[in-house]
Amino acid sequence: MSIYQSIKMALRSIKSNKLRSILTMLGIIIGVSSVIILVSIAQGSAKNVTSSINQLGTNLLTINTFGTDLSLTEDKIDQLTKLNGVKAISPVVSGRVNVKKDRINSQVSLTATNATYSSVRDAKVTQGRFINDLDIEYRQKIAVIGSETASTFFGVDNPIGQYIQVDGTSFKVVGVLASKGSSLGQSGDNVIIVPLSTGQRLVKSTSINQVYLQGKSQDQMDFVMNEVERKMASLYPNKSDSYSVTNQQDVMDTLSSVSNTMTMMLGGIASISLLVGGIGIMNIMLVSVSERTKEIGIRKAIGAKRRDVLLQFLIEAVVLSSMGGIIGILAGIGFGKIIASLMNLTIAYSTSVIVLSFIFSLLVGVVFGVFPANKASKLSPIQALRYE
Incomplete structure (x- = not known):
């Protein structure tokens, strides 16, 4: 069986159980949209802080x-x-x-x-x-x-x-x-x-x-800071605790480090919902295997190979997660703009974050779809046909 036919069968199976499919995708949708919204707000805040510091002056x-x-x-x-x-x-x-x-x-x-x-x-x-x-x-x-x-x-x-x-x-x-x-x-x-x-x-x-x-120039700021610190040390000997020399770039680097840590933490928290969504996919796929045991037995009895059955159920899991990922991206961008306007926040969407969240949703579909698909492919045709 070709990949195209497997995708068509997967879509037909999803269409025949619309409500169940929507509830299954909901975990992925929430996970992807959460990652996009939280990371975009964190990046927007970091961009806003950087802009504010730049307004203080350059170099x-x-x-x-x-x-x-x-x-x-x-x-x-x-x-x-x-x-x-x-x-x-x-x-x-x-x-x-x-x-x-x-x-x-x-x-x-x-x-x-x-x-x-x-x-x-x-x-x-x-x-x-x-x-x-x-x-x-x-x-x-x-x-x-x-x-x-x-x-x-x-x-x-x-x-x-x-x-x-x-x-x-x-x-x-x-x-x-x-x-x-x-x-x-x-x-x-x-x-x-x-x-x-x-x-x-x-x-x-x-x-x-x-x-x-x-x-x-920006390239000379470390050198200039060293010069200033040496001059201050000569102007105020043994009084280094009584003055300070602050480099604006150091402040920006510190804030950037904090912002990056916060972004990773928020992205990690939001990614947990993607894993929960993956567990939902595995659960529904296991139910689907149980419901379609006779169908699997008939297919294997007329010549379907183990890899055909494995591929069919794996593609169903990937289609569910990819559709959830696409809807999650649209929901994340839409809700992000609404939240930003309502709460007067700066939001910065990143193409890399959107692509990575979608790829992660696909991986979730593959990882959590393997077990049910493998279980289906191992069914004996005789046992499957006798299943009540």
């Missing part, structure tokens, strides 16, 4: 010192700027300030920095301009505000050239930042950026405890 090192006695002075920052592989450096003084405009009052994150902050942290402006060196030199009371801050205090009006009160001091708005959304749980849009010299007055502190440093 980025962050230097933090702890305590006012270890603040980074202008002279020390200049020494860091001269290191090999360093493209730009941006000192930062941050805090929370009370911003007021007419009757609107709100707490906003303050960042006091220099002109290079725009390139180091990839802070683009959609309206107006960013702060410049002259603003810092002359202690100008100007501000660049985030898109959320602009919406809160000015609505649909153009904020450029208008004034806001920052802790009781009037500041002129000269620019509006492009929206960045949330990054690592913090909003990047509810901010106000002022010149470093002006901001130090606002927070009543001249201490600089944080510096962002941008490398010239």
Whole structure:
């Protein structure tokens, strides 16, 4: 008997027991769709986190010192700027300030920095301009505000050239930042950026405890980090516990490792339902062998070989699992989009995951179909014909 005829007989057998076949495939459908949905959500979340980190800036090192006695002075920052592989450096003084405009009052994150902050942290402006060196030199009371801050205090009006009160001091708005959304749980849009010299007055502190440093290229970041760590060790001898140098790529690698582990764990959990579905296929195929014992006896009596019977029942199991796999893929993609829209999640479908889940469903059909098929092929024609 040809493979084509065996497939036709398998489909005819499935069609004659529709409800039983659907219930048998249900385990495979749930298993495949679960794998696709859970893994896609995990990969989407990982992609979202990576995107959020990239929004912080590219080729980025962050230097933090702890305590006012270890603040980074202008002279020390200049020494860091001269290191090999360093493209730009941006000192930062941050805090929370009370911003007021007419009757609107709100707490906003303050960042006091220099002109290079725009390139180091990839802070683009959609309206107006960013702060410049002259603003810092002359202690100008100007501000660049985030898109959320602009919406809160000015609505649909153009904020450029208008004034806001920052802790009781009037500041002129000269620019509006492009929206960045949330990054690592913090909003990047509810901010106000002022010149470093002006901001130090606002927070009543001249201490600089944080510096962002941008490398010239991604390939040189390990070298640049080593240079920075050696320079910091010479600037602060025997005080390595009082400062930290963080590489953005290291953070991304750590988060990627965690995300990959979570993805594998979720995929493994979902795969258990595929195994349960395989047990369902084996159970139904064993019932089918019992029901069709006389049919097997007749076929073997008129010349059917053992491999013909084995192949027929094995193909039935594979057809059931493959149909379940196809429906599971469609269900996984469909339900994944619905869940993503309802729960506001980022979802990223992977062709490799979809293909692997389908192949796994086929393997489940083969593995769990072998035992019933082998049992059917071993039946003696005489015993099968006498079976009641």
